[in-house]
Amino acid sequence: MTFYVFSQLILNWYHFNGRKNLPWQKDKTLYKVWISEIMLQQTQVKTVIPYFKKFILKFPNLKFLTNSTLNDILYLWSGLGYYKRAKNIYKTSKIIQEKFNGKFPRNISDVLKLPGIGKSTAGAILSFTLNYSFSVLDGNVKRILIRYYGILGCSKNIKTEKKLWNIIKNITPIHNTGNFNQGIIDLGALICTNCNPKCEICPLKKNCVAYKEKAWNRYFLEKNKTIKLKKIYWFIILRFKYKIWMEQNNTKNIWNNLFCFPSFEKRKYAIEWLKKNKINFKKNKTINSFNHEFTHLKIQAKPIIIELLFQQKIINIQKTGIWYNLKKPQKIGLPKLVEKIITLLI
Structure with missing residues (x-):
């Protein structure tokens, strides 16, 4: 299957089945998408939704956020975990105020310099809001690529990361990038799930190695073994x-x-x-x-x-x-x- 066909299948699936009514997708702005993407780092959508709603109610835009204290942000973040994210939001708001006249930057190099924003998060923010042609590579996308291409022994390291980035960059379309990125993330979250994926209704099943072998559990990203x-x-x-x-x-x-x-x-x-x-x-x-x-x-x-x-x-x-x-x-x-x-x- 060509990269074009792959991306078109994702776009078609997203058109009929993708998530389009999440709180940060309504009246979409760079600010809202940025906040949601930071909250979604290592946290599920269903957990993030109530926190996001409270956050936007208190800080509807960058001006309100800039005038807040770190403690104001931490209060709303209580219970969400990974509190460094909240601190990064606070630090970023100050940087935007000082360096970008209170407006979220639109240049990828500027976005990547902001605290807590890596290549995938930056790509998500700019593609979802401005439809810029940047790829995303979160856990859902990685899982799809590993299963679809039948990549065995994927360890969580720089080598694997580079390999998956090369693949997703080739697949990501120049046009409709935002919908494609949201579509492949949704496909991973809703269909190509970590356990018991719904392979029979997956639009990619025809050429998916894991589906052909009926062995989706053979293909996964090995996490670094850590002793708690x-x-x-x-x-x-x-x-x-x-x-x-x-x-x-x-x-x-x-x-x-x-x-x-x-x-x-x-x-x-x-x-x-x-x-x-x-x-x-x-x-x-x-x-x-x-x-x-x-x-x-x-x-x-x-x-x-x-x-x-x-x-x-x-x-x-x-x-x-x-x-x-x-x-x-x-x-x-x-x-x-x-x-x-x-x-x-x-």
Whole structure:
């Protein structure tokens, strides 16, 4: 099958079956598509939709976003994960304001210099909004190419990435690029799925190697084998009536800039912290521990509730702390794990 026929099959399929009513596809702008593409990095569409709607309601355009604080963005991002994306959005908004007069750039080289935007994301933004002829290569597209061409032993490395980029660049049509890109992404998300693909209704099945061999599970992108670290964290929840103490995390880890409870890898360190801060309390209670997983880390959380005699001052060197109001919560960025603990306190 020629590249032209391949792309035409995708375009025909998209015309009748593709997704055309996603929130960021309505009244499409460079700004909206940029926000959606950043949110969609490593996150499914169904998860992103409610976050995107809230985000656009609060920040309908770049002007509103530029006038926001990082904490404003993190507050709306709470629970979506991969918080570096939120920080990249904040940094990008400032760059656009300073270097591009508050307007999202239209030149591919300028777009690629923005934080958190790689070749595929840049291609998606410019092709979906301006129909520029740039390819996309997300996980859905990679899966289709590997199965269609019967590429075995694909490891997640630079060599494979280069090979797949060469293929998709040849397939991507000069005209109707935006529809083609959305179509091949949709085909991967809806038909050529990771497990149990709907091969019988796939427009590419006639020349697909995986379909011919009836062995779609032989062709996949091998992920780098990573062993999840396992850690125990003791979380100190200082509580006075309906307020709890939180600190903004200034260390460069998974919760950078988010508000968290004081946490310690050993119980003895938690006790030392209480003594150092001369915490006066009437009672303490340990909540049942629970597990919380990240892509690279598994945490066993052990929350300890400390009921205070009064709302005392906490030594908070190089950190910003607040007394978080459970009845009238402040608008701050919170990790999912912290949100889980809060639900146990209400």
